[in-house]
Amino acid sequence: MFDDFEQQVAKFRCVGEEDSDYTDGLEYCHQVLGLMSDLAGKLALLAPVKPKMMVFDSANIIGGIECS
Numbered sequence: 001m002f003d004d005f006e007q008q009v010a011k012f013r014c015v016g017e018e019d020s021d022y023t024d025g026l027e028y029c030h031q032v033l034g035l036m037s038d039l040a041g042k043l044a045l046l047a048p049v050k051p052k053m054m055v056f057d058s059a060n061i062i063g064g065i066e067c068s
Contacts, residue, residue, distance in 0.1 A: 002008040044051065 002011070
């Protein structure tokens with residue numbers, strides 16, 4: 001790709017100096033999680049099985065419930 005290290009440094013020297021080149025990791029994560037939840041909501045409308053509310057009772061809890 002590059003003949004030497006100097007060419008590589010010259011290529012990437014100014015990357016990220018302008019705001020348009022900068023992507024914050026937390027903002028990216030927030031954006032992607034929003035898109036994934038939107039996709040999940042759209043796919044849920046197409047599901048062949050209707051959603052069922054999960055209920056926690058003695059039939060599906062192993063051991064006791066402790067409140068602190």
